[in-house]
Amino acid sequence: MDIxxxxxxxxxxxxxxxxxxxxxxxxxxxxxxxxxxFNRYDWHLFFFxxxxxxxxxxxxxxxxxLYVILIPTxxxxxxxxxxxxxxxxxxxxxFLFLFLATIFQNILCLATSACVIFGVILPLFxxxxxxxxxxxxxxxxxxxxxxxxxxxxxxxMIVAITASFGKTSIKNYLFQIxxxxxxxxxxxxxxxxxxxxxxxxxxDLPNNTDIYIVEAGARLRGDINDITTLINPHYAIVxxxxxxxIEYFKTLENIRNTKMELLNSNRLKNAYVHVSANVNPxxxxxxxxxxxxxxxxxxxxxxxxxQLDGKIESFYTPLLGSFNAMNILACIQMSRSKMxxxxxxxxxxxxxxxxxxxxxxxxGGKVIxxxxxxGNLEGMLASYELASTYEGRRVIITPGIVESTQEANIELAKxxxxxxxxxxxxxxxxxxxxxxxIKKAEKIIVKDKREIENILVEFTCKGDLILFSxxxxxxM
Numbered sequence: 001m002d003i004x005x006x007x008x009x010x011x012x013x014x015x016x017x018x019x020x021x022x023x024x025x026x027x028x029x030x031x032x033x034x035x036x037x038f039n040r041y042d043w044h045l046f047f048f049x050x051x052x053x054x055x056x057x058x059x060x061x062x063x064x065x066l067y068v069i070l071i072p073t074x075x076x077x078x079x080x081x082x083x084x085x086x087x088x089x090x091x092x093x094x095f096l097f098l099f100l101a102t103i104f105q106n107i108l109c110l111a112t113s114a115c116v117i118f119g120v121i122l123p124l125f126x127x128x129x130x131x132x133x134x135x136x137x138x139x140x141x142x143x144x145x146x147x148x149x150x151x152x153x154x155x156x157m158i159v160a161i162t163a164s165f166g167k168t169s170i171k172n173y174l175f176q177i178x179x180x181x182x183x184x185x186x187x188x189x190x191x192x193x194x195x196x197x198x199x200x201x202x203x204d205l206p207n208n209t210d211i212y213i214v215e216a217g218a219r220l221r222g223d224i225n226d227i228t229t230l231i232n233p234h235y236a237i238v239x240x241x242x243x244x245x246i247e248y249f250k251t252l253e254n255i256r257n258t259k260m261e262l263l264n265s266n267r268l269k270n271a272y273v274h275v276s277a278n279v280n281p282x283x284x285x286x287x288x289x290x291x292x293x294x295x296x297x298x299x300x301x302x303x304x305x306x307q308l309d310g311k312i313e314s315f316y317t318p319l320l321g322s323f324n325a326m327n328i329l330a331c332i333q334m335s336r337s338k339m340x341x342x343x344x345x346x347x348x349x350x351x352x353x354x355x356x357x358x359x360x361x362x363x364g365g366k367v368i369x370x371x372x373x374x375g376n377l378e379g380m381l382a383s384y385e386l387a388s389t390y391e392g393r394r395v396i397i398t399p400g401i402v403e404s405t406q407e408a409n410i411e412l413a414k415x416x417x418x419x420x421x422x423x424x425x426x427x428x429x430x431x432x433x434x435x436x437x438i439k440k441a442e443k444i445i446v447k448d449k450r451e452i453e454n455i456l457v458e459f460t461c462k463g464d465l466i467l468f469s470x471x472x473x474x475x476m
Contacts, residue, residue, distance in 0.1 A: 002110070008063055009118045010102050012055065015074060017098045017124060019047040022085045028193060029090075029132070033219070039402070039429055047074065052120055080448060090135055097134075098127035139195065146201040147230060156209060158231050159334065162216040162224055162259050163239025163274070165376035166327045167192070170239055171215045172354045174331040177347040181339055182210040190373075192217030194226045201231075216262060221254060224261035236262045236271040237330050240289075242376060243404055272333045274326075288333045289326065297322040297386055299360070299367070306332065313341060317351050320358040320369070323382040356471075358383060365462030367392075372471035377401060377408045380469055381415055388419045390465040396420045397452060398469040399427030400434050413437035420467075422459060424452065427472050 023044075027033040038044060051070055055062050078084065085091065101123035109115030150156065159174065161167050168190050175186040187200050192215040205212060216227045241256050249255045256277055263271050263285075273279050275289035293305040293312070301318045304325040317328060328348060335344050353359050356373035367390065371383045380401065387394050396416060400409045413434045416423055423441045425434055426449055435443060444459065446452055460466060 004063075005118075006106055006110075008066060009106065010099070012051070012066055012070075013098065013102045013120055013123055014095070015070065016048060016051060016120065017095065017127065018085065019043075019074075020124060020128070021091055021094050024128075025085060025088075025091065026083065028219070029135070030219070031128075031132075043077075047077065055120055056117065080450070082449060090131070093134065094127060094131045097130045098123060101126040101130075139198075142195075142198050142202060143230065146198040149201055149205065150231060153207065153209070156212055157235070158212045158214060158233040159235040159237065160214045160216050160228065160231060160233035160262050160265075161237045161239070161330075162218070162262050163237075164242040164255060164259070165379060166239050166323070167215050167217070168373075169324065169327045169354050169357060170237060170330050171213055173328055173348075173351055174237075174334060175213050176351055177331055177335050177344060178211055178213075178338060180343060180347045183208060184211045184213060185209040186213040187215050190217075191215065194223070194230065197227060197230065218258050221249075221258050222261070224258055225264055228262055228264045231265075232267055233262070233265045234267055234269050235334060236265065236268060236273075237334055238262055238271065238273040238277055239330055240274045240326060240378070241276040242378065243408060270334075270337065272330060274330070286333055288329055292325055292329050295322050295325045297325075297382070298389065299386065304328075308336075308341070313345070315345060315348050317348050319351055319353050320360060321371075321379070321382050321386055323379045324358070356468075358386070366460060367465045369465065369467045372468040375401060375403075375470045375472075377404065377412060380412060383467060383469060384415050384419045387465055387467050392463045392465055393422070393461075394420045395422040395424070395456075395460055395464055395466045396469050397424040397426060397446075397456075397467070398434075399425070399472045400430035401470065402427070402429055402472050406433060409433050410437050417441050424455060424459075426452070429472070 023034045023038065024031065027037070054065050058065060105123055106118050109118060150158070161171050161174070163170065171186050175184050178184050185206055187197060188204070191197065191200055197214060214227070214231055214233065216224050218224045238259050241252070241259055243252060243255070249258065260277060260279070268284060271285045273285055273287055275287055279285060279287060281287045291307040293307060294303075296303040297320065299320065301316060302320065302322065302324055303314070303316050306313050306315065306329060315328070317324070319328075328351070332344055332348070339347075354373070356370050358374070359370040361368040361370060369383065369387065371380070374380055374383065387396075398416070400412055409430050410433065414437055416434075417438045417440050420441050422444065423438055424444045424446055425431055426446045431445065435445070444455060446455065456466065
């Protein structure tokens with residue numbers, strides 16, 4: 001029976017450890033965010049707190065709970081997750097530390113007969129502590145390696161981009177424009193943290209790159225400065241500043257100050273800063289935004305004018321969404337020092353959209369607009385304005401805006417009610433708020449996102465426009 005208890009206990013600790021490291025990975029291994037800013041505290045209750053309390057209080061009855069209740073529940077929970085744990089080297093090391101700490105503790109208890117019951121908290125604490133210490137040591141080594149690689153290429157020009165929203169789009173559009181003339185490389189997908197950028201530099205940045213375009217994100221003051229210190233960019237783009245991630249920064253001023261850390265580079269040649277940052281232009285700083293004129297957005301593309309050096313220049317792009325005019329403007333201002341206006345116009349006219357950002361798909365007689373990676377108020381409202389030009393029935397699938405204010409979600413809900421005929425609500429965070437403020441449109445609430453495909457088959461038909469507006473993983 002001792003062997004059964006021993007093995008079952010190790011299994012239980014690994015299960016709790018699986019939930020712990022999953023939560024940490026979702027929130028960039030920031031323990032304070034898992035504790036203070038988690039969006040599904042009910043999961044903390046069911047998969048961490050209750051199992052530990054039951055283990056310590058139920059004596060031998062715990063093993064019935066483990067095998068009959070906890071393990072089957074965890075399996076069902078795992079199957080419904082749309083963002084499962086990725087077994088990176090860091091995660092594998094965590095499980096190794098956890099397994100060794102648990103085995104060592106249990107053998108010590110059996111050898112000394114000093115334990116009435118095997119511990120759970122101690123091996124978890126030891127594994128988390130050693131893992132974080134070990135990763136910190138590795139992190140510093142990776143950082144120095146990345147800095148040396150950048151310094152070794154003295155011809156490399158680095159452009160850094162940040163914004164409250166739109167930075168991934170700006171990065172992709174700038175890459176496409178400058179690639180017409182230069183050998184460019186950009187950070188992939190939505191990689192924008194210090195660790196992700198370091199890994200990109202060490203593993204993937206080609207040695208023959210002319211221009212390296214880096215996206216910089218932040219959750220805390222100093223995050224952008226850490227990235228700036230590493231890459232020391234020659235050019236900086238600070239896009240529009242808004243209330244995205246306000247729960248972390250508390251005030252708009254804190255967000256603004258964090259984004260402006262991008263200008264701390266000691267080899268900065270030029271910075272292009274959106275008017276929302278409220279900075280004064282100088283020899284190195286160009287303020288952009290007000291020169292944008294006559295924006296016209298349709299389901300066929302985007303037309304806009306820009307006043308440059310006292311002259312109106314007209315642009316067209318096949319991209320959808322009026323908000324993209326501002327993203328492209330940032331790229332145009334940056335590219336002017338490297339390319340002629342005509343070269344830029346030709347590149348803009350051939351821009352390809354970022355996947356899942358106002359991406360049009362025509363299927364089965366339905367117009368599908370995939371805007372699932374757009375999670376800010378301005379961009380989402382712009383997509384609704386675009387949808388309002390469609391003459392057929394309009395359907396939207398959305399969780400609202402995560403990591404923003406109640407006021408923003410209320411404004412979003414009211415506009416949804418004006419534009420759409422059917423509203424499919426996903427996610428738990430904003431469900432009550434959206435439901436209360438969407439009154440005219442037909443509402444369908446989805447608890448499991450795997451049901452969406454069947455719901456669309458049942459409730460939509462040929463001739464409908466279907467907009468996927470923002471998306472959030474199930475842990476949000």
